[in-house]
Amino acid sequence: MVKFLLPVFIAVLTPAALGNADDGLVDFKTQVAPIVVEHCVACHGPKKAFANYRVDSYARMMADSDAGKNIEPGKPDDSLFLELIVQAEPTGRMPKNSDPLSEREITTLRRWIEQGAKGQGIEPTADLAGMVARSNRPAAPVIYRTPVPIATIAFNQSGEELAVGGYHEVTVWDPSSGKLLRRLAGMAQRTQALAYSPKADLLAVAGGKPGESGELALIVPDGQTPPRILATASDLLLGVAFSPDGSMLATAGADRTVRTYDLASGKELLQLKQFADWVTGIAFDREGVSIAASSSDKLVKVFEVRTGKLQTTYILHNEPVLTVGFDCESNKVVSAGVDRKLHVWDPKVIAAEDGTAALLEDRFKKELSSKTIEGFGDEILDVVLSRGFVFSASADGKVRQHDLKTSNLLKTFGESGDWAYSVAIDSESKRLAVGGFDGSVRVYDIETGREIVHFLAAPGLDRP
Numbered sequence: 001m002v003k004f005l006l007p008v009f010i011a012v013l014t015p016a017a018l019g020n021a022d023d024g025l026v027d028f029k030t031q032v033a034p035i036v037v038e039h040c041v042a043c044h045g046p047k048k049a050f051a052n053y054r055v056d057s058y059a060r061m062m063a064d065s066d067a068g069k070n071i072e073p074g075k076p077d078d079s080l081f082l083e084l085i086v087q088a089e090p091t092g093r094m095p096k097n098s099d100p101l102s103e104r105e106i107t108t109l110r111r112w113i114e115q116g117a118k119g120q121g122i123e124p125t126a127d128l129a130g131m132v133a134r135s136n137r138p139a140a141p142v143i144y145r146t147p148v149p150i151a152t153i154a155f156n157q158s159g160e161e162l163a164v165g166g167y168h169e170v171t172v173w174d175p176s177s178g179k180l181l182r183r184l185a186g187m188a189q190r191t192q193a194l195a196y197s198p199k200a201d202l203l204a205v206a207g208g209k210p211g212e213s214g215e216l217a218l219i220v221p222d223g224q225t226p227p228r229i230l231a232t233a234s235d236l237l238l239g240v241a242f243s244p245d246g247s248m249l250a251t252a253g254a255d256r257t258v259r260t261y262d263l264a265s266g267k268e269l270l271q272l273k274q275f276a277d278w279v280t281g282i283a284f285d286r287e288g289v290s291i292a293a294s295s296s297d298k299l300v301k302v303f304e305v306r307t308g309k310l311q312t313t314y315i316l317h318n319e320p321v322l323t324v325g326f327d328c329e330s331n332k333v334v335s336a337g338v339d340r341k342l343h344v345w346d347p348k349v350i351a352a353e354d355g356t357a358a359l360l361e362d363r364f365k366k367e368l369s370s371k372t373i374e375g376f377g378d379e380i381l382d383v384v385l386s387r388g389f390v391f392s393a394s395a396d397g398k399v400r401q402h403d404l405k406t407s408n409l410l411k412t413f414g415e416s417g418d419w420a421y422s423v424a425i426d427s428e429s430k431r432l433a434v435g436g437f438d439g440s441v442r443v444y445d446i447e448t449g450r451e452i453v454h455f456l457a458a459p460g461l462d463r464p
Protein backbone atom coordinates (compact mmCIF):
# COMPACT_ATOMS: atom_id res chain seq x y z
CA MET A 1 0.00 0.00 0.00
CA VAL A 2 2.66 2.43 1.07
CA LYS A 3 4.51 1.93 -2.16
CA PHE A 4 1.60 3.49 -4.05
CA LEU A 5 2.77 6.77 -2.65
CA LEU A 6 6.48 6.59 -3.39
CA PRO A 7 7.62 9.29 -5.74
CA VAL A 8 8.49 8.26 -9.24
CA PHE A 9 12.25 8.56 -9.48
CA ILE A 10 12.48 10.52 -12.66
CA ALA A 11 13.41 14.14 -12.89
CA VAL A 12 10.30 16.12 -13.75
CA LEU A 13 10.72 18.68 -16.49
CA THR A 14 9.59 22.15 -15.52
CA PRO A 15 6.26 22.96 -17.10
CA ALA A 16 6.40 25.42 -19.93
CA ALA A 17 5.83 29.01 -18.89
CA LEU A 18 2.20 29.99 -19.03
CA GLY A 19 0.89 32.08 -21.86
CA ASN A 20 1.26 35.84 -21.74
CA ALA A 21 -1.73 37.91 -20.66
CA ASP A 22 -0.68 41.16 -22.33
CA ASP A 23 -3.18 41.32 -25.11
CA GLY A 24 -5.80 39.29 -26.89
CA LEU A 25 -8.35 37.05 -25.24
CA VAL A 26 -7.47 35.52 -21.91
CA ASP A 27 -7.68 31.74 -22.23
CA PHE A 28 -9.49 30.09 -19.34
CA LYS A 29 -7.77 26.73 -19.55
CA THR A 30 -4.14 27.84 -19.78
CA GLN A 31 -4.28 31.20 -17.98
CA VAL A 32 -7.13 31.33 -15.47
CA ALA A 33 -7.44 27.71 -14.33
CA PRO A 34 -3.75 27.43 -13.24
CA ILE A 35 -4.12 30.47 -10.93
CA VAL A 36 -7.29 29.11 -9.37
CA VAL A 37 -5.84 25.63 -8.90
CA GLU A 38 -2.66 26.95 -7.32
CA HIS A 39 -4.23 29.51 -4.98
CA CYS A 40 -7.88 28.68 -4.33
CA VAL A 41 -8.88 25.03 -4.77
CA ALA A 42 -7.34 23.85 -1.48
CA CYS A 43 -9.97 25.85 0.47
CA HIS A 44 -12.75 25.95 -2.12
CA GLY A 45 -12.71 22.44 -3.54
CA PRO A 46 -13.89 18.89 -2.88
CA LYS A 47 -12.05 18.58 0.44
CA LYS A 48 -12.89 21.96 1.96
CA ALA A 49 -15.44 24.44 0.64
CA PHE A 50 -15.36 27.58 2.80
CA ALA A 51 -18.44 29.79 2.46
CA ASN A 52 -19.95 26.93 0.40
CA TYR A 53 -17.93 28.13 -2.53
CA ARG A 54 -16.09 25.67 -4.76
CA VAL A 55 -13.86 26.65 -7.62
CA ASP A 56 -12.70 23.21 -8.77
CA SER A 57 -14.64 23.46 -12.03
CA TYR A 58 -15.67 26.34 -14.30
CA ALA A 59 -19.34 25.69 -13.56
CA ARG A 60 -18.72 25.85 -9.82
CA MET A 61 -16.64 29.02 -10.07
CA MET A 62 -19.56 30.71 -11.78
CA ALA A 63 -22.12 29.42 -9.26
CA ASP A 64 -23.31 31.12 -6.09
CA SER A 65 -21.74 30.84 -2.64
CA ASP A 66 -23.24 31.80 0.73
CA ALA A 67 -23.00 35.46 -0.24
CA GLY A 68 -24.56 34.94 -3.66
CA LYS A 69 -23.01 35.51 -7.05
CA ASN A 70 -19.20 35.80 -7.06
CA ILE A 71 -18.43 36.51 -10.70
CA GLU A 72 -20.37 39.06 -12.78
CA PRO A 73 -19.28 38.49 -16.39
CA GLY A 74 -18.08 41.77 -17.90
CA LYS A 75 -18.02 43.54 -14.54
CA PRO A 76 -14.82 42.85 -12.60
CA ASP A 77 -15.54 45.63 -10.12
CA ASP A 78 -18.88 44.09 -9.19
CA SER A 79 -17.39 40.62 -8.74
CA LEU A 80 -16.80 39.51 -5.14
CA PHE A 81 -14.31 37.00 -6.52
CA LEU A 82 -11.98 39.81 -7.62
CA GLU A 83 -12.92 42.21 -4.85
CA LEU A 84 -11.63 39.79 -2.22
CA ILE A 85 -8.42 39.15 -4.14
CA VAL A 86 -7.50 42.83 -4.46
CA GLN A 87 -8.60 43.82 -0.98
CA ALA A 88 -5.97 45.88 0.84
CA GLU A 89 -7.07 44.69 4.28
CA PRO A 90 -5.29 41.32 4.69
CA THR A 91 -7.81 39.64 7.06
CA GLY A 92 -10.54 39.23 4.46
CA ARG A 93 -8.26 38.95 1.42
CA MET A 94 -8.11 35.82 -0.76
CA PRO A 95 -6.19 33.57 -0.79
CA LYS A 96 -6.83 33.72 2.93
CA ASN A 97 -3.77 33.90 5.19
CA SER A 98 -1.35 33.98 2.27
CA ASP A 99 0.55 36.50 0.25
CA PRO A 100 -1.63 38.39 -2.23
CA LEU A 101 -1.65 37.28 -5.85
CA SER A 102 0.93 38.88 -8.13
CA GLU A 103 -0.02 41.93 -10.22
CA ARG A 104 0.17 39.78 -13.30
CA GLU A 105 -2.20 37.14 -11.92
CA ILE A 106 -4.66 39.82 -10.82
CA THR A 107 -4.54 41.45 -14.26
CA THR A 108 -5.22 38.10 -15.92
CA LEU A 109 -8.27 37.45 -13.73
CA ARG A 110 -9.57 41.00 -14.14
CA ARG A 111 -9.28 40.88 -17.93
CA TRP A 112 -10.88 37.46 -18.05
CA ILE A 113 -13.94 38.73 -16.15
CA GLU A 114 -13.99 41.91 -18.26
CA GLN A 115 -14.06 39.80 -21.41
CA GLY A 116 -17.13 37.91 -20.19
CA ALA A 117 -15.65 35.22 -17.88
CA LYS A 118 -15.99 32.58 -20.58
CA GLY A 119 -14.82 29.00 -20.45
CA GLN A 120 -13.91 28.60 -24.12
CA GLY A 121 -13.51 25.08 -25.42
CA ILE A 122 -13.80 23.33 -22.08
CA GLU A 123 -16.27 21.01 -20.40
CA PRO A 124 -17.88 23.29 -17.75
CA THR A 125 -17.92 20.55 -15.11
CA ALA A 126 -14.41 19.24 -15.80
CA ASP A 127 -12.10 19.16 -12.80
CA LEU A 128 -9.70 22.12 -13.07
CA ALA A 129 -6.75 20.37 -11.43
CA GLY A 130 -6.94 17.61 -14.03
CA MET A 131 -7.26 20.22 -16.78
CA VAL A 132 -4.19 22.12 -15.59
CA ALA A 133 -2.16 18.96 -15.08
CA ARG A 134 -2.91 18.04 -18.68
CA SER A 135 -2.04 21.36 -20.27
CA ASN A 136 1.28 21.59 -18.37
CA ARG A 137 2.15 17.98 -18.91
CA PRO A 138 5.80 17.17 -19.55
CA ALA A 139 6.65 14.78 -22.36
CA ALA A 140 7.64 11.20 -21.61
CA PRO A 141 11.42 10.85 -21.23
CA VAL A 142 13.17 9.86 -24.45
CA ILE A 143 15.43 7.68 -22.36
CA TYR A 144 14.49 6.54 -18.88
CA ARG A 145 17.09 7.15 -16.20
CA THR A 146 15.46 4.73 -13.81
CA PRO A 147 12.68 2.18 -14.26
CA VAL A 148 9.10 2.95 -13.23
CA PRO A 149 7.21 0.52 -10.97
CA ILE A 150 4.74 -1.37 -13.14
CA ALA A 151 1.39 -0.88 -11.46
CA THR A 152 -0.50 -2.32 -14.41
CA ILE A 153 0.02 -4.55 -17.44
CA ALA A 154 -2.43 -5.88 -20.06
CA PHE A 155 -2.52 -8.14 -23.14
CA ASN A 156 -4.51 -6.90 -26.12
CA GLN A 157 -7.30 -9.06 -27.59
CA SER A 158 -5.04 -10.99 -29.96
CA GLY A 159 -2.41 -11.56 -27.28
CA GLU A 160 0.23 -10.16 -29.61
CA GLU A 161 0.81 -6.96 -27.68
CA LEU A 162 1.50 -6.19 -24.08
CA ALA A 163 0.69 -2.71 -22.76
CA VAL A 164 2.61 -1.45 -19.74
CA GLY A 165 2.11 1.70 -17.64
CA GLY A 166 5.06 4.10 -18.03
CA TYR A 167 5.94 7.66 -17.08
CA HIS A 168 3.59 10.06 -18.91
CA GLU A 169 3.03 7.28 -21.43
CA VAL A 170 1.99 3.69 -22.02
CA THR A 171 4.56 1.46 -23.67
CA VAL A 172 3.58 -1.45 -25.91
CA TRP A 173 5.81 -4.54 -26.18
CA ASP A 174 6.00 -7.80 -28.09
CA PRO A 175 5.37 -10.47 -25.42
CA SER A 176 7.38 -13.07 -27.37
CA SER A 177 10.60 -11.12 -27.90
CA GLY A 178 10.39 -8.28 -25.39
CA LYS A 179 10.82 -5.80 -28.23
CA LEU A 180 9.38 -2.30 -27.80
CA LEU A 181 6.64 -1.88 -30.43
CA ARG A 182 5.21 1.58 -29.70
CA ARG A 183 5.02 4.37 -27.19
CA LEU A 184 1.63 5.96 -26.51
CA ALA A 185 2.36 9.47 -25.28
CA GLY A 186 0.22 12.17 -23.70
CA MET A 187 -0.76 10.23 -20.59
CA ALA A 188 -0.94 11.43 -16.99
CA GLN A 189 2.19 11.08 -14.85
CA ARG A 190 1.25 7.64 -13.57
CA THR A 191 -0.78 4.88 -15.08
CA GLN A 192 -2.40 2.75 -12.39
CA ALA A 193 -4.77 0.65 -14.46
CA LEU A 194 -5.16 -0.47 -18.07
CA ALA A 195 -8.02 -2.29 -19.77
CA TYR A 196 -8.52 -3.33 -23.39
CA SER A 197 -12.05 -3.13 -24.72
CA PRO A 198 -13.53 -6.60 -25.29
CA LYS A 199 -14.97 -5.39 -28.61
CA ALA A 200 -12.82 -2.79 -30.31
CA ASP A 201 -9.10 -2.19 -30.35
CA LEU A 202 -9.34 0.45 -27.70
CA LEU A 203 -7.31 0.87 -24.53
CA ALA A 204 -8.61 2.56 -21.36
CA VAL A 205 -5.90 4.18 -19.26
CA ALA A 206 -6.55 5.29 -15.68
CA GLY A 207 -4.06 7.19 -13.55
CA GLY A 208 -3.05 10.69 -12.60
CA LYS A 209 -0.82 12.38 -10.10
CA PRO A 210 -1.15 11.30 -6.46
CA GLY A 211 -3.05 13.80 -4.32
CA GLU A 212 -3.52 16.17 -7.26
CA SER A 213 -5.37 14.82 -10.23
CA GLY A 214 -6.88 11.79 -11.86
CA GLU A 215 -7.53 11.03 -15.49
CA LEU A 216 -9.35 8.46 -17.58
CA ALA A 217 -8.12 8.36 -21.18
CA LEU A 218 -9.15 6.24 -24.14
CA ILE A 219 -6.59 5.47 -26.82
CA VAL A 220 -6.56 3.71 -30.12
CA PRO A 221 -3.26 1.99 -29.41
CA ASP A 222 -1.70 2.68 -32.83
CA GLY A 223 0.59 5.42 -31.61
CA GLN A 224 -0.98 7.86 -34.12
CA THR A 225 -4.24 8.98 -32.58
CA PRO A 226 -4.15 11.41 -29.66
CA PRO A 227 -5.89 10.13 -26.51
CA ARG A 228 -9.50 11.06 -25.85
CA ILE A 229 -9.79 12.24 -22.24
CA LEU A 230 -13.05 10.82 -20.98
CA ALA A 231 -12.90 12.20 -17.44
CA THR A 232 -10.76 13.93 -14.87
CA ALA A 233 -10.85 13.67 -11.08
CA SER A 234 -9.35 15.40 -8.06
CA ASP A 235 -7.10 12.45 -7.20
CA LEU A 236 -5.43 9.41 -8.74
CA LEU A 237 -7.62 6.80 -10.44
CA LEU A 238 -6.60 3.32 -9.31
CA GLY A 239 -8.79 0.96 -11.30
CA VAL A 240 -10.63 0.70 -14.61
CA ALA A 241 -12.81 -1.98 -16.22
CA PHE A 242 -14.90 -2.39 -19.38
CA SER A 243 -18.37 -3.91 -19.16
CA PRO A 244 -18.48 -7.32 -20.91
CA ASP A 245 -20.28 -5.84 -23.95
CA GLY A 246 -17.75 -3.00 -24.18
CA SER A 247 -20.41 -0.28 -23.95
CA MET A 248 -19.45 1.04 -20.52
CA LEU A 249 -16.42 1.83 -18.40
CA ALA A 250 -16.11 1.89 -14.63
CA THR A 251 -13.35 3.56 -12.62
CA ALA A 252 -12.15 3.32 -9.03
CA GLY A 253 -10.38 6.28 -7.45
CA ALA A 254 -8.37 7.62 -4.55
CA ASP A 255 -11.17 10.21 -4.30
CA ARG A 256 -13.23 7.38 -2.72
CA THR A 257 -15.53 7.20 -5.70
CA VAL A 258 -16.65 4.69 -8.31
CA ARG A 259 -17.88 6.15 -11.57
CA THR A 260 -19.39 4.59 -14.67
CA TYR A 261 -19.40 6.06 -18.18
CA ASP A 262 -21.21 5.41 -21.40
CA LEU A 263 -18.49 4.89 -23.96
CA ALA A 264 -20.32 6.17 -27.05
CA SER A 265 -21.44 9.51 -25.56
CA GLY A 266 -18.70 9.82 -22.93
CA LYS A 267 -21.43 10.66 -20.42
CA GLU A 268 -21.00 9.87 -16.74
CA LEU A 269 -23.76 7.49 -15.70
CA LEU A 270 -23.17 6.81 -12.02
CA GLN A 271 -21.15 8.23 -9.19
CA LEU A 272 -20.96 5.99 -6.12
CA LYS A 273 -19.52 7.50 -2.99
CA GLN A 274 -20.20 4.87 -0.33
CA PHE A 275 -16.52 4.41 0.60
CA ALA A 276 -14.54 5.65 3.58
CA ASP A 277 -11.17 5.41 1.84
CA TRP A 278 -9.53 4.83 -1.56
CA VAL A 279 -11.36 2.60 -3.99
CA THR A 280 -8.53 0.34 -5.16
CA GLY A 281 -10.08 -2.03 -7.67
CA ILE A 282 -13.13 -2.52 -9.85
CA ALA A 283 -14.63 -5.44 -11.81
CA PHE A 284 -17.79 -6.22 -13.76
CA ASP A 285 -19.57 -9.56 -13.36
CA ARG A 286 -20.12 -11.93 -16.28
CA GLU A 287 -23.41 -10.39 -17.40
CA GLY A 288 -22.47 -6.78 -16.79
CA VAL A 289 -25.26 -6.54 -14.21
CA SER A 290 -23.11 -5.92 -11.13
CA ILE A 291 -19.80 -4.27 -10.33
CA ALA A 292 -17.56 -5.10 -7.39
CA ALA A 293 -15.29 -2.44 -5.87
CA SER A 294 -12.52 -3.04 -3.33
CA SER A 295 -11.43 -0.35 -0.89
CA SER A 296 -8.72 0.55 1.59
CA ASP A 297 -11.63 0.89 4.03
CA LYS A 298 -11.39 -2.95 4.34
CA LEU A 299 -14.67 -3.61 2.54
CA VAL A 300 -15.70 -4.85 -0.86
CA LYS A 301 -19.02 -3.57 -2.19
CA VAL A 302 -21.15 -4.89 -5.02
CA PHE A 303 -23.55 -2.57 -6.84
CA GLU A 304 -26.20 -2.97 -9.48
CA VAL A 305 -24.76 -1.33 -12.59
CA ARG A 306 -28.05 0.05 -13.89
CA THR A 307 -29.23 1.79 -10.72
CA GLY A 308 -26.15 2.04 -8.52
CA LYS A 309 -28.04 0.25 -5.76
CA LEU A 310 -25.81 -1.43 -3.17
CA GLN A 311 -26.32 -5.20 -3.36
CA THR A 312 -23.70 -6.63 -1.01
CA THR A 313 -21.00 -5.52 1.39
CA TYR A 314 -18.28 -8.06 2.10
CA ILE A 315 -16.78 -7.50 5.54
CA LEU A 316 -14.35 -10.33 6.28
CA HIS A 317 -11.04 -8.76 5.17
CA ASN A 318 -10.26 -6.74 8.31
CA GLU A 319 -7.42 -5.07 6.36
CA PRO A 320 -7.30 -2.82 3.30
CA VAL A 321 -8.47 -4.60 0.15
CA LEU A 322 -6.29 -3.84 -2.87
CA THR A 323 -7.75 -5.81 -5.74
CA VAL A 324 -10.92 -7.53 -6.88
CA GLY A 325 -12.08 -9.74 -9.75
CA PHE A 326 -15.12 -11.71 -10.95
CA ASP A 327 -14.82 -15.31 -12.09
CA CYS A 328 -16.69 -15.72 -15.37
CA GLU A 329 -17.54 -19.39 -14.76
CA SER A 330 -19.00 -19.27 -11.26
CA ASN A 331 -19.68 -15.49 -11.12
CA LYS A 332 -17.92 -15.50 -7.75
CA VAL A 333 -15.87 -12.60 -6.49
CA VAL A 334 -12.20 -12.94 -5.58
CA SER A 335 -10.82 -10.13 -3.42
CA ALA A 336 -7.42 -9.74 -1.80
CA GLY A 337 -5.03 -7.30 -0.19
CA VAL A 338 -3.12 -6.61 2.98
CA ASP A 339 -4.44 -9.67 4.88
CA ARG A 340 -2.49 -11.97 2.50
CA LYS A 341 -5.46 -14.20 1.69
CA LEU A 342 -7.59 -14.71 -1.37
CA HIS A 343 -11.26 -14.36 -0.38
CA VAL A 344 -13.59 -16.23 -2.70
CA TRP A 345 -17.28 -15.49 -2.25
CA ASP A 346 -20.63 -15.46 -3.92
CA PRO A 347 -22.23 -12.01 -3.89
CA LYS A 348 -25.69 -13.46 -4.57
CA VAL A 349 -25.60 -15.63 -1.46
CA ILE A 350 -24.22 -12.77 0.55
CA ALA A 351 -26.85 -10.34 -0.68
CA ALA A 352 -27.15 -7.52 1.81
CA GLU A 353 -29.96 -7.75 4.30
CA ASP A 354 -30.70 -5.83 7.42
CA GLY A 355 -28.58 -7.01 10.30
CA THR A 356 -25.52 -6.19 12.30
CA ALA A 357 -21.99 -6.82 11.09
CA ALA A 358 -21.68 -9.65 13.60
CA LEU A 359 -24.78 -11.34 12.22
CA LEU A 360 -23.48 -11.00 8.70
CA GLU A 361 -20.16 -12.49 9.70
CA ASP A 362 -21.90 -15.52 11.18
CA ARG A 363 -23.95 -15.96 8.09
CA PHE A 364 -20.94 -15.77 5.76
CA LYS A 365 -19.25 -18.55 7.68
CA LYS A 366 -22.26 -20.75 8.27
CA GLU A 367 -23.42 -20.82 4.71
CA LEU A 368 -19.90 -21.46 3.45
CA SER A 369 -20.58 -18.76 0.94
CA SER A 370 -17.07 -17.49 1.52
CA LYS A 371 -13.73 -19.26 1.67
CA THR A 372 -10.16 -18.07 1.92
CA ILE A 373 -6.97 -19.31 0.31
CA GLU A 374 -3.77 -18.77 2.29
CA GLY A 375 -0.04 -19.36 1.88
CA PHE A 376 1.18 -15.94 0.78
CA GLY A 377 4.39 -14.45 2.11
CA ASP A 378 3.19 -10.87 1.82
CA GLU A 379 0.34 -8.63 0.64
CA ILE A 380 -1.57 -9.53 -2.52
CA LEU A 381 -1.42 -6.62 -4.97
CA ASP A 382 -3.27 -7.80 -8.06
CA VAL A 383 -5.50 -10.66 -9.21
CA VAL A 384 -6.69 -11.77 -12.61
CA LEU A 385 -9.28 -14.47 -13.22
CA SER A 386 -9.74 -16.81 -16.13
CA ARG A 387 -11.70 -20.01 -16.70
CA GLY A 388 -11.95 -21.06 -13.07
CA PHE A 389 -8.40 -20.07 -12.16
CA VAL A 390 -7.09 -17.13 -10.21
CA PHE A 391 -3.63 -15.70 -10.78
CA SER A 392 -2.41 -13.46 -7.96
CA ALA A 393 0.61 -11.16 -7.75
CA SER A 394 2.12 -10.75 -4.31
CA ALA A 395 4.63 -8.47 -2.64
CA ASP A 396 6.53 -11.68 -1.83
CA GLY A 397 7.68 -11.57 -5.47
CA LYS A 398 5.58 -14.46 -6.79
CA VAL A 399 2.53 -15.01 -8.92
CA ARG A 400 0.47 -18.03 -7.91
CA GLN A 401 -2.16 -19.92 -9.86
CA HIS A 402 -5.00 -21.45 -7.83
CA ASP A 403 -7.95 -23.56 -8.88
CA LEU A 404 -11.03 -21.74 -7.62
CA LYS A 405 -13.13 -24.89 -7.12
CA THR A 406 -10.60 -26.90 -5.13
CA SER A 407 -8.51 -23.97 -3.79
CA ASN A 408 -5.42 -25.97 -4.81
CA LEU A 409 -2.19 -24.19 -5.63
CA LEU A 410 -1.33 -25.30 -9.17
CA LYS A 411 1.77 -23.28 -10.02
CA THR A 412 4.08 -20.57 -8.79
CA PHE A 413 5.76 -18.17 -11.20
CA GLY A 414 8.89 -16.19 -10.39
CA GLU A 415 11.57 -16.17 -7.77
CA SER A 416 10.92 -14.22 -4.64
CA GLY A 417 12.43 -10.88 -5.51
CA ASP A 418 11.00 -7.41 -5.63
CA TRP A 419 7.24 -7.09 -5.56
CA ALA A 420 5.19 -8.76 -8.25
CA TYR A 421 3.08 -5.64 -8.67
CA SER A 422 0.72 -6.46 -11.54
CA VAL A 423 -0.37 -9.50 -13.52
CA ALA A 424 -2.10 -10.17 -16.86
CA ILE A 425 -2.92 -13.30 -18.80
CA ASP A 426 -3.75 -14.21 -22.36
CA SER A 427 -5.81 -17.38 -22.20
CA GLU A 428 -5.52 -18.15 -25.93
CA SER A 429 -1.74 -18.27 -26.06
CA LYS A 430 -1.65 -19.41 -22.41
CA ARG A 431 0.77 -16.72 -21.43
CA LEU A 432 1.17 -14.86 -18.18
CA ALA A 433 2.86 -11.47 -17.79
CA VAL A 434 4.09 -10.08 -14.48
CA GLY A 435 4.98 -6.43 -13.90
CA GLY A 436 7.52 -5.82 -11.15
CA PHE A 437 7.92 -2.95 -8.76
CA ASP A 438 11.51 -2.82 -10.05
CA GLY A 439 10.24 -2.06 -13.57
CA SER A 440 10.83 -5.53 -14.98
CA VAL A 441 8.36 -7.54 -17.04
CA ARG A 442 8.45 -11.33 -17.18
CA VAL A 443 6.35 -13.40 -19.54
CA TYR A 444 5.72 -17.09 -18.78
CA ASP A 445 4.15 -20.06 -20.50
CA ILE A 446 1.29 -20.92 -18.12
CA GLU A 447 1.30 -24.68 -18.91
CA THR A 448 5.00 -25.35 -18.55
CA GLY A 449 5.87 -22.53 -16.15
CA ARG A 450 8.79 -21.67 -18.43
CA GLU A 451 9.93 -18.05 -18.66
CA ILE A 452 9.56 -16.84 -22.27
CA VAL A 453 11.08 -13.40 -21.95
CA HIS A 454 12.28 -10.98 -19.32
CA PHE A 455 12.86 -7.27 -19.98
CA LEU A 456 12.93 -3.88 -18.38
CA ALA A 457 9.92 -1.81 -19.53
CA ALA A 458 11.92 1.43 -19.60
CA PRO A 459 12.92 2.60 -23.08
CA GLY A 460 16.64 3.29 -23.28
CA LEU A 461 17.61 1.28 -20.24
CA ASP A 462 19.39 -2.02 -20.77
CA ARG A 463 17.95 -5.40 -20.09
CA PRO A 464 18.27 -6.52 -16.47
Ligand code: HEC
Pocket residue numbers: 036039040041042043044050051053065066067068070080081084085091092094095096097
Ligand atom coordinates in the same frame (compact mmCIF):
# COMPACT_ATOMS: atom_id res chain seq x y z
C1 HEC B 1 -6.62 29.06 3.28
C2 HEC B 1 -7.98 28.92 2.82
C3 HEC B 1 -8.49 29.79 1.70
C4 HEC B 1 -7.90 30.01 0.46
C5 HEC B 1 -6.57 29.47 -0.04
C6 HEC B 1 -8.86 30.77 -0.30
N1 HEC B 1 -9.96 31.04 0.43
FE1 HEC B 1 -11.61 32.07 -0.18
N2 HEC B 1 -12.44 31.82 1.64
C7 HEC B 1 -11.84 31.18 2.72
C8 HEC B 1 -12.68 31.36 3.89
C9 HEC B 1 -12.40 30.79 5.28
C10 HEC B 1 -13.80 32.11 3.48
C11 HEC B 1 -14.97 32.58 4.34
C12 HEC B 1 -14.86 34.04 4.60
C13 HEC B 1 -13.66 34.41 5.44
O1 HEC B 1 -13.37 33.74 6.44
O2 HEC B 1 -12.99 35.42 5.07
C14 HEC B 1 -13.60 32.38 2.07
C15 HEC B 1 -14.51 33.10 1.30
C16 HEC B 1 -14.34 33.35 -0.05
C17 HEC B 1 -15.30 34.03 -0.88
C18 HEC B 1 -16.59 34.61 -0.41
C19 HEC B 1 -17.70 33.64 -0.55
C20 HEC B 1 -18.88 34.02 0.29
O3 HEC B 1 -19.96 33.54 0.00
O4 HEC B 1 -18.72 34.81 1.24
C21 HEC B 1 -14.79 34.09 -2.14
C22 HEC B 1 -15.43 34.68 -3.37
C23 HEC B 1 -13.51 33.46 -2.10
N3 HEC B 1 -13.27 33.02 -0.83
C24 HEC B 1 -12.68 33.33 -3.18
C25 HEC B 1 -11.39 32.81 -3.10
C26 HEC B 1 -10.49 32.82 -4.21
C27 HEC B 1 -10.77 33.37 -5.58
C28 HEC B 1 -9.35 32.23 -3.77
C29 HEC B 1 -8.05 32.06 -4.54
C30 HEC B 1 -7.47 33.25 -5.10
C31 HEC B 1 -9.55 31.86 -2.40
N4 HEC B 1 -10.82 32.23 -2.02
C32 HEC B 1 -8.62 31.20 -1.62
C33 HEC B 1 -10.67 30.48 2.71
C34 HEC B 1 -9.77 30.46 1.66
